[in-house]
Structure formats: structure tokens, C-alpha cells
Amino acid sequence: YEWKHHNNFELKEILEEIQRKCPLITNVYTLSMPSVRGVPLYVIEFSSNPGFHQLYVPEFKYIANMHGNEVLGREMLLKLADYMCEKYNEGDPLMKKLIHSTRIHLLPSMNPDGWQVATDSGGQDFLIGRKNNNSIDLNRNFPDLDRIAFINEDTSAENNNHLLPLVDRLSQPLQPETKAVIRWIMSTPFVLSANLHGGDLVANYPYDESKTGALTEYSISPDDHTFRHLAQAYSTHHADMANANREGCGFDGYNFGKQGGITNGAAWYSIDGGMQDFNYLSSNDFEITIEMGCEKYPKADKLSHEWERNKEALIYFMWQAHIGVKGQIRDAVSGQPIANAIVHVRNVTDGRHDEILHDVTSVHGGDYFRLLTPGEYEITAYQEGYIPKTQQVTVTNPAYEEAQRVDFDLPPLLPVRVPSDGAGNPDYEQFQYEENSKSLRKKW
DSSP states (O other), X not given: OOOSOOOHHHHHHHHHHHHHHSTTTEEEEEOSSOOTTOOOOEEEEEOSSXXXXXXXXXXXXXXXXXXXXXXXXHHHHHHHHHHHHHHHHTTOHHHHHHHHHXXXXXXXXXXXXXXXXXXXXXXXXXXXXXXXXXXXXXXXXXXXXXXXXXXXXXXXXXXXXXXXXXXXXXXXXXXXXXXXXHHHHHHSOEEEEEEEEOSEEEEEESOOSOSSSOSSOOOOOTTHHHHHHHHHHHHTTSSSTTOTTSOOBTTTTBOGGGGTTEEEHHHHOOOSSOHHHHHHHHSSOEEEEEEEESOSSOOGGGHHHHHXXXXXXXXXXXXXXXXXXXXXXXXXXXXXXXXXXXEEEEEOGGGOOEEEEEEEEOOTTSEEEEOOOSEEEEEEEEOTTBOOEEEEEEEOOOTTOOOEEOOEEEOBOOOOOOOBOTTSOBOHHHHHHHHHHHHHHHHO
């Protein structure tokens, strides 16, 4: 593997070469739209059955180079793909287990146009190449679902997930790169993902947007405890992201290692229209943002060293797609899977009764994935037309193991017969009398 800054054509060549080396477990594809300048957005997928979602197999993604002048993630994902193929072909048991139990998608460059501008200008400017070819910051271009979520929280509205249909206006036109990623998110049942940036050294978790409009404040999500775990899963497996004694980055030199190498997004600085929160609030996907290093465009001779610093964290984070529980929701009579069923969780660890006000839904085959940290939980599955069911579960999350199975068989509600009068019209008074009579008979 040659360490260098690969151009947009070489990026495609590397992915295709990896597919030739590992044809049974990889698939190279492009998102539905290219960049503004027509450069395809290439993805390489690793799976035991490339091209297809499999029952009980969580979907994971890494996206890099969203800001065109932040290039470390781009090169790290190219090397990660090469490394995964190499270790699989060597028969590495842990890599084979990861690929056989997880469908993994790697998008090395979301902003190839910005990369080209940054590279052509020498790669050393803090801003040149950051935006796409329409001069739009892609990490401010996603629909702002945070505002909807915050209003729903304030008004105790039931809807706390999959909020995209509630968007009635946009602050700016969606860019082709943004549209392509939104379509990808909406069509693929991702469970976990990370957005790789550069310019600091920290794992950032939702919410990215403050609730009061303040420039900085801790903006807590319903899954704050799980998100903190996910961020620490990366930071503590990085060479020194969580090191309290290392040097900091940036003009003020602050060292996020003093707080374990992690930060709440809005507690650092608030943004709206970010991809991280969009994933969480539009789908079942839990996403964090990883700032991989102080330099946005490091020299090519530093890339190998950065790989060694990030390699363990990149791989360990993918395993986090297996924390919590997974299962299938079925019709108890027919055995058919139920898609779009709601999975609600209550944390009952140590006597608490905390509702986690962010639900996930079952996907095409009725399977669902719910990321959780160790503890005791009551998990309820429900769907219109069925009787809900609740199970109490102890989550332990042993390392490098798949999530425990918790399936639900929901009994369908019986159809209600409303009697009619002599003219064929519904007789609701007679129906109410019959229902009251049934209720009395049950009591006796």
C-alpha cells in the first residue's frame, strides 16, 4: 500500500483493486448523485453477502472528507478497506467475524470537489476547499430536525424519531452531495456511523445544536449515556485522544483529553444543519463525529503514523454496532415479519424507571437493532393493529460479540363487529350495550 494523498481517480482505482482481491466480501458502488462537478461518490461495502441487507446483521458506515480540506479520514478509510481485505484473506478470526456479522460501508470522500480545490491550493489553508463547489458547507446543509425534536420535547409530543416527514421548509437548497447521502440514509437501515473530520482530536456526540440558541451549552439527547459510551469507544482506543497530558490543538490549545477525549457537540460549539444529528433524528442510526487529528491536511509522510494511531479505534468502533439488543418482530399468528414496528425502551437499572424518549423501528424483514449500554431494561414492541408486548432484559455487551437476541411475537387485534340496524346502518348504541355486557361477564 502506497502512502500518499490519492486523487479522485486513484481513489476509485484503489477501491476497485480491493474488490478484485476480495470479490466474495466486497462491493463497490456509487451514491445516487455525483458531486457538483460530476465526480461519483464511491462506497466500498464489506459483507458476507454484499449488496443485500441480512436479517439480524447491523449496518454500519464511515463517511470522510465531508469538508474537502480535511483529508486524513479519506486516506484512513482507503487504508482501512485495504487492511480489512488483507486481514480477511489472511484468515484473521476477529476480522472474519466482524465482516460476517456486520454490513460495513465506507465512503472515503463526500466532497471530492472540495478536496480538489484544497489540494490545488497546496492543502495548507484552514478554509480553502472546506465547502463544496457551490460554496456550501455540507455540514450545515442537512434539514434541521433538532428544532422539531426540541419543540416536540417541550410540548410532550409523542413523535421523537424519524422526523424528516415533518420538515416543511429548508433554510437553503440541498446540495447534490447532501441529497445523495440523505437518500442513502433513508434507503439503508444503518445502526451506527461516524463522520470523520480533522482539525482537532476529539470524539463529538449529539446534540450538535443547542436547545436555547446559546453558542455553547450541553445539549443532551435521550441517548446521552449511550452516545458517551460510543464516543469513548473511539477515544480510549486511539493512541492518545483520551490522554489528559497530551498537547491540545487549535489556537487556544485546549486538550479534550482532559475530558476523556470526548465532547457533547453543542457544549463545544452549536451548529444547525449538521449530518450527525440528522442521522439520529431521521433514522435508526446513531452517529458521532470524530476529529481525527490537529492537522487538516497532514503531509503524506505522516499518514502511516496516523494510521497506527487510529487503526485500533477505527476497528473497535465498528464492533459497537453490536451493543444492546437486536431481534425480529413478527405476527404471532402468521409468523410474518412486521416492518415499521416501534421499539420503546425504559431503563430500570437499580430501581430507576427512566423512559428513553427516542424509539427505533423495525426494518424490512421485521428486524430491529437497539444500541444500549449495560443495565436492566424493559423493551416494548408495538404496532398499530397488534397487542404490544414487553420483555425485561439484562444487557451485558461482552466485547467482540453480537448483540443478544430479543424477539417479539405480537398477537393481532381481532376485528371489531359493529351491529347494524334494520336499514343497514351501524348501530353504535347496540354495540356499546354489547361491549358493556362483555365487560360485566368478565367481572363475574
